[in-house]
Amino acid sequence: MNMIEAIRDAMDIMLAQDDNVVVFGEDVGYFGGVFRCTAGLQAKHGKHRVFDTPINESGIVGVAIGMGAYGLRPCVEIQFADYVYPAYDQIASEAARLRHRSNGQFYAPLVIRMPTGGGIFGGQTHSQSPEALFTHVSGLKTVVPSNPYDAKGLLISSIEDDDPVIFLEPKRLYNGPFDGHHERPSIPWSKHPLGEVPEHHYHVPLGEAAVRRQGSAVTILAYGTMVYVAEAAAAETGIDAEIIDLRTLLPLDMATIETSVKKTGRCMVVHEATLTSGFGAELCALVQESCFYHLEAPIERVTGWDTPYPHALEWEYFPGPARVGSALKRMMEA
Amino acid sequence: MAKAHSPIKLHVPEPAFRPGDTPDFSSLDIPAAGSVRRPPVHVSPEEIRDLAYSIIRVMDDAGAAVGPWDESLDSATAIRGLRYMMKTRVYDQRMVMAQRQGKTSFYMQCTGEEAVAVAQQMALEPGDMHFPTYRQQGLLIAAEHPLEEMACQIFSNPGDALQGRQLPVMYSFRESGFFSISGNLGTQYVQAVGWAMASAIKGDSKIAAGWIGEGATAENDFHSALLYASVYNPPVILNVVNNQWAISTFQGLAAGDSATFASRAHGYGLASLRVDGNDFLAVHAVSRWASARARSGFGPTLIEWVTYRVAAHSTSDDPSQYRPQGEASAWPLGDPVERLKQHLIGRGAWSEELHARAQEEIETEVRQAVRRAEALGTLNSGSKPSIKEMFEDVYKEMPPHLRKQRQQLGV
Known part of the structure; x- marks a missing residue:
């Protein structure tokens, strides 16, 4: 389906x-x-x-x-x-x-x-x-x-x-x-x-994230389209990122996030929405509250720009694999 | 060469009278009681367009019930209605006093408008649902909801069914057919339409009654409600209480001077009536008519109740700042309690003595109920609702982040 x-x-x-x-x-x-x-x-x-x-x-x-x-x-x-x-x-x-x-x-x-x-x-x-x-x-x-x-x-x-x-x-x-x-x-x-979708009734519970890619170098918090952008960026840079698909933003599965960030020591947040006061800001705050002493680099945000979504320049706005990839490399150098 | 035009000027409506003026309502066109026809409940909206510009009245100046909307309401029911209106007024007075004594932060009276809520409640059936504004306490009193529970809400004390979460008067009593009041104006109007749509989807026979003030008809949700009511024809009564004033804003600023509020329904093809809201018998008869129409599947009715807000908007308001002294006594549709009392006396079913005795009984009943509520605490004395409860009911089950915040508060 x-x-x-x-x-x-x-x-x-x-x-x-x-x-x-x-x-x-x-x-x-x-x-x-x-x-x-x-x-x-x-x-x-x-x-x-x-x-x-x-x-x-x-x-x-x-x-x-x-x-x-x-x-x-x-x-x-x-x-x-x-x-x-x-x-x-x-x-x-x-x-x-x-x-x-x-x-x-x-x-x-x-x-x-x-x-x-x-x-x-x-x-x-x-x-x-x-x-x-x-x-x-x-x-x-x-x-x-x-x-x-x-x-x-x-x-x-x-x-x-x-x-x-x-x-x-x-x-x-x-x-x-x-x-x-x-x-x-x-x-x-x-x-x-x-x-592959079963025909019968089943639940994916609210409030549970999914780890889409296991990795050890950096945790990428993403949802929606950005999950695949993150996967592409990890593949293209060869950086061993752990990619978490949040699935539910609220209630948020902090346990999965915390376990991963404490393991990798790095965290990147990716969303398509504009940057300022975006959900990424909340994720950064929560991660530093719970994982500060495990972090080896500042948390990075890769997001849409703080502009309206432009028609003709859509791909310059969209936080694609190139932007995520270069941010990943920058983080690994930190 | 450009043609010379005179400058265009913005029209900003002003009420005819401000403080210092002598109020005069002679421009309000009031038809004689009994003069407005009564159509069958299945009438098509276009056949009664004229009724949105008239005023349906039953009681004449001498208090006699006349005309096609007189349903010869039995004396026992009318006396019950009179007592509910009296009780509403006494309760309001008591609560204003409590606010002045610092027992609560805020109160809103419905003085002069008691007939609208009380008579409509008596015309509807158990299981119907009202979506009220903050000035329909008469609905609860006519549903015989315990006064003590109402007072506990005003005091935000441990007996408050809403755990002190809501501003005083923003009641919610599902079992009495009274939907949770919102402070955001007009939102409930379209929700009432949705409730009525659900009743129709389920093949039920219950109806909804939406309530709004004339000032809040300016809100988008009023127009959304009329739109959805006209599209899906659900069993709903759309009440507009035109009490002339929205805090300091006169009804003309909601465009009540360019067309009646009842006539708003016409653009949506809805049936609409305009009624003397201070005439208990007219409110009861028209509410029964609209209820029968809705329950029989003929759809919504918008009703403009023409009345007057005698009291201040709230205990935080001082109407002497924006409207003339004596406007309430100049109001030509009189007082709903006094008018029904005179009618019943004329009918031989009531007397000054009985009225005085009823007043005394009601004052005792209200005083005792409020005292029982006060014994559980007031806003500034006695125990408060549990702090722990503040975090409950944000969600059905408390999510981890709220649990954490509750721990941070130390409860």
Whole structure:
């Protein structure tokens, strides 16, 4: 399966298993979503369970919160993460706080799916990575899958979770494990072991990272597309990096991170989002708090620049394998 | 050569009267009680567009119930409504006093608007869900929610069902059909629509009631709510309480001078009514109408309740700074408690003596309930909610980083 099929399969299974699950968003019903993640679900489960909404993101999340209060489990789509801002008040002030402010009388068991990241010539309004805007809000969980197997298992876990989950889908990974070499032919998921997706219901638990590459020289903390960029950079530099795919940014699997950094003595954080106040800043702080006396070099961050995502200069913005590779070499010299 | 134009000027609305002026509401067009027609509950929205520009009233100036919206409500129910309104007012007075005595940080009264929440609550059914603002305490009182529990929330004491997490008056009582109040205005309106959509998805017969003030109709979520209500036709009542003032901002700044708030529904093709919010019998009858319409699958109704905020916005507000003295007594729709009282006396079902006795009973009941709550503590005395609890319910299960922070606080 590719990542689109895996995500669709998770929703399909959950719609069949639990009649409180509903799926909706812009172009999600009859058409099946602009990235086809919900294709066929309305025909199979009915238009009361899977339906289109008006182009109104605060309404999508607002009605989902009301439905959650009633007892449903909405799994909604925001067409691009770049479009989520009108819904931010409903997410940050309402969904995230409802359980706490009502002392558990009401809660918001929502999943808010949205394609994230660049690399598809989407320009500044179809390429953003706003994960740090969600990890900063207490009460939310934030998930970023990097492959079809994880996407299905994490989405099932997210739909079954009783807290609101922000589910960011790196759109450049929908069809294959993109490593940043945009000049090369793309590789489909059918040629990658993590494109093997079981047909049955299974979980990838929230809050557990995965070590994608064992290594001894440096720990690279990455998620989404950057996992493959990091793999390419390690292969091309010959530096024996340990690559951790965080999978869930919050709750964060600090145990896996700490074990690895204490072993390697070096840490690099890679994300596509802009640098300043990005999630990388949090990772740097946490790593130095727990591993300071094991660090042999300053923690490095390789990220998108603090500019809007440029259309024509996409690859100058994107933190590709060359930038990650040269940072790796610099770190090893330190 | 360029044509000479005179400069364009920005229009900034101003209320007709400010402090020092003599208030005069004669420009408010008030139809005679009983003069507005009553359509069938299945009426199409376009057939009642005129009703968004009128005011449905049942009680005339002498207190008699007249016209097609008079449902001849039985005396026992009407007296119950009167007592709930009186209790709401007494409770408010008691809580303002408690705030002045430093027993809580903040309070918000609904003086003059009691009929809106009380009568609607009595017109709906158990299992229906209200998505209120901070000025619908009458919903809880008419649901006979224990006063002591309400007072414990105001005092943020160990009896507070919300563990001191919420600003006073931001109640949440699921079992009384009362959704958790948010301080962010308007957010609940679209959530009410979502709750009603869920009821329809599940083939249920319960309805939702969204509440918003006229000032907050300016928020995006008001328009999102009307949009989703018009698209999916869910069983929801969309209440707009037009009490004329949003803190210091008069209703004209939410564009209430260019069109009625009821008429906002027209652009969305929704049924809409405008009603005398100080007329208990009108509120009850119109709420029953909208409830029957929603429950029968005919969809949402937006209702503008025309009323007046007699008290300050909150205990942190001083309305003498921005509106004239005596505006409340100049308000032409009167006082909801006084009007229902006169109606019941006219009907022969009530008297000054019974009223005085009821007032005394209610004051005793409220005083005793508040005393029981105070015995558990107030904001500045007695024990506080458990500090440990502060970290609970951020998530269903506490994640490691919160557990660590709780340890750092030493609890």
